[in-house]
Amino acid sequence: MQNTQNKIWNTTLYLRLSRDDGDKEESNSITGQRELLRDYISQRPEFREYAVRVDDGFSGSTFERPSFQKMIEDVKAGRTDCIIVKDLSRFGRNYLDAGEYIEKIFPFLGVRFIAVNDNYDSLGDKKASDDLIIPFKNLINEAYCRDISVKIRSQLEIKRKNGQFLGSFAAFGYLKDEQDKNRLVVDQYAADIVRDIFKWKLEGVSPQDIADALNKLGVLSPMEYKRSLGMKFTTSFKTNAKAAWSAGTVIRILKNPIYTGVLVQGKETTPSYKVHKRITKDESEWTVIADSHEAIISKIDFDSIQKVLKCDTRRSPDGKAVGLFSGMIFCGDCGASMVRKTVPAGEKKYVYYVCSAHKQDKSCSPHRMRDVALEEIVLDSVKQHISEVIDMSELLTITDTAPLRTAQAQKVQRQLDKKHEEYEKLQKLLMSLYENLADGIIDREEYTRLKASFTTRADEAEKQMDALRETLTDIQNHGAENAWMNEFVKRKGLTSLDRAVVVALIDKILIHSNDTVEIIYRWQDEFAWQLDILRTAKLQEVV
Missing domain, CATH: 1.10.287 (Helix Hairpins)
Structure with a gap:
């Protein structure tokens, strides 16, 4: 930098304040920094204020800050040739990058750099100690940033393990408690919508049809609902000017265990305080806290839905809902799925379930079963099993348990x-x-x-x-809670099957080549185990 004695410097005042690295002292406030720097240049006529660039709420561990980048664009365009900061920590806390700018980039571009409180001016006489002190201060600033990052991560982890909610926005169906922002409370209006979504899915309605029904009813999507409450909510899933319900939105709600009172947090992290790109952690590292808040959906219904979502959810021929047994029928001989096949006969059509392995490559026998016959067999079996569970439930009330x-x-x-x-x-x-x-x-x-x-x-x-x-x-x-029994008991007097009943009570259906049907019920092992213990106890009473 030559001939600078009478030069007028187009000066940019750079101010930074971070909410994350501990910069909360009053002296570091944006107002405080601005006043200090303006007072500094007011006493030095060689400085002419060109701009004030402010990064409020940005960490010093990275230089990917919007106002900092605008300042660098000004430098490259020749609009500013002097940068003044309160101290080196305001400029940046990354040792290597800060040193690169101060010692190489700014001198090359002819930019004068001043850190007021550190008494550093790149135009001044070069002190022998500067080569040691400036890098050392940058190193200290980086160590400080690293230390704060570790403390914040540890504190957040403690809060997660204590079941405190740390998200910016509560999931649809909940609100943050006005008295405690780390606690979730039920939003009754939105919770009713969530209950309807789970109910419709249990009845066999597809996610897309659920979304269409909600849009037709004029129900606000989760994003628009949050906005209606005055929240500044954004999401990467939005595709239109006004967010509407979609199949993806419905599925995300159906898969979220938060509605059972389970709080799952810590799914993502950043590799370090220097790298801000988020990565997904292994599921074993997630923080999962049960009974963290009031449940909207029972654990049994939630588990039923997860089972349904894994099934083949092809719609029935009329396109209105998922088939009665969709994704639940398998060949009892080879284990392959049984698929629907429509066979025309004159003006009538007959529907059969056939082994997909035989249909594909003839690797299994060509057995099949009429849909109406299967429905009758399953209905009779379900009614019988309900009766057996009710008998056992009543037995528990009169037997020494x-x-x-x-x-x-x-x-x-x-x-x-x-x-x-x-x-x-x-x-x-x-x-x-x-x-x-x-x-x-x-x-x-x-x-x-x-x-x-x-x-x-x-x-x-x-x-x-x-x-x-x-x-x-x-x-x-x-005594042990037998909540599963209620799923059968409450269907006493069943006269017909629907998707909700099938999903709630049956795990899978096996059709064998000899036309026998084997129905595997949910909690079947638990039922057999308890029944065997009760029978043994009754026999001992007789003896």
Whole structure:
């Protein structure tokens, strides 16, 4: 920089404040920075203010800041040739990048750089100590940023493990508690919409038809509903000026466990405080807290929906809903799915279920069954099974359930013992990791990765043990909860089948080549196990 004695510098005042790296002191406020810098140039006639560039709410760990980039564009265009900041930490906290700008880029472009509180001016006499002090201060600023990042991550993780909600916006169906922003409360209006969505899906209505029905009724989509409440909500899923219900929106609601009272957080992270691109974490590293808030949908209905979503959901011929047995019928001989086949006979049409393996490559026998015959068989079987469950439910009310309670407690205790063994094994692995690192068996990177993985698994095992202990206590004090029985009992007097009944009660249907039908019911093993214990107890009473 030559002939600068009488030069007038077109000066840009650069101000930065971060909400994330601890810059909350009053002296670092945007107003405070602006006043300090203007006072500085007001006493020096060689400076002419060209612009004030402000990045409010941006971390110093990256230079991908909008106002900073505009300032660099001004520099390249020759509109400004002097940059003044309060101190080096306002300029940036990335040691390498800050040094690159101060020591190479700005001198090359003829830009004068001043950090007021650090008493640094690139135009002044070069001090021998500057080569050490400036990089050192940049290094300290980066270390500070890294330290703050670690503290914030740790604090957020603690909040997640305590079941505190950390999202910017609550899921559709919930609102943030006005008294506690980290707690979710039910939004009754939106919750009713969520209940309708789950109810329609259980009845066999496709996600697209659910979306169409909601749009026809004029129900605001989740995005538009949040906006109607005055929230500044945006989403990458929006495609039109006004967001409408879509099949994707419906499916996201149907798959979200938050509606059962389960809070799942920590799905994404950033690799480091320097890299802000978000990546998805392994599912084992997610933070999952049960009973975090009031449930809108029962666990049983939610599980039924997840089962349905995995099924083949092809619509029935009239296009109105999913087929009665869609995705639930399989060949009892080869395990392949049974598919619908329509056979015309004169003016009539007959529908059969045929083995897809035979239809495709003749690898299975050509057995088939009429749809009406199958519906009749399934209806009779369901009615019989409902009657059996009701009988067992009534038996529980008049029988000494102590043997059952003991058996249930023993079953949970075995699960608890197994989980405890897993936990102890993980603790031993954690203890041996440092020894392996010290002996050179693994390197530092592998040590860090394995430690994080084992710690996460141990924490999860500990949470599962706590849940099992709580279940064990409930059984010992009150007996086991048989909520699944209600799914059958409440359908007493059933006269016809619909999709909701089939999905709620049946796991799958097997059709064998000898025309026999095998129906696998949900909770079938639990039913058989409890019934066997009760029968044994009755026999012992007789003896």
